[in-house]
Amino acid sequence: MSDTESEITRVSTDGRTTIPRGIRERLGVEPGDRVRWSVDGGAVTVEKATPASTHGILLADGVTDEERREVAEELGEYVREKRRGEWGGESTRVNAADTSRSGSDPDSSE
The missing domain is CATH 1.20.5 (Single alpha-helices involved in coiled-coils or other helix-helix interfaces)
Structure with a gap:
């Protein structure tokens, strides 16, 4: 798997989206985990949040x-x-x- 992985998901009317399975697995995100969303220009970054960062x-x-x-x-x-x-x-x-x-x-x- 390369360093960059890209998938398209739909955003619901209440702003929810699904993190694709492959990306969840790569980040080690499991149900109940927190993720950090960051915006830099036109790019959004999602990363698994650590307890200290939350x-x-x-x-x-x-x-x-x-x-x-x-x-x-x-x-x-x-x-x-x-x-x-x-x-x-x-x-x-x-x-x-x-x-x-x-x-x-x-x-x-x-």
Whole structure:
């Protein structure tokens, strides 16, 4: 098999398509696996996603999904605290470059 494999599939009305069997086998994609879709110009790339790439965090091999979720939650809370401190508290200082934000909280839905 060459490095390039190409097949045509149809996209359903709800945006679904089937990864052809030969490509699934070549990538080692099995039911329940996640895949990463990337667009570069007019080309779409599909690759099997690794647990670290699906979470956006690089951790050592052998880390469980539960441990990854805990790290992601801790990191999320850390970022939220930093944002509150930088953009929301009474002690926040706004310089001229920041006035375009109108003092709004980037986490708010407004």
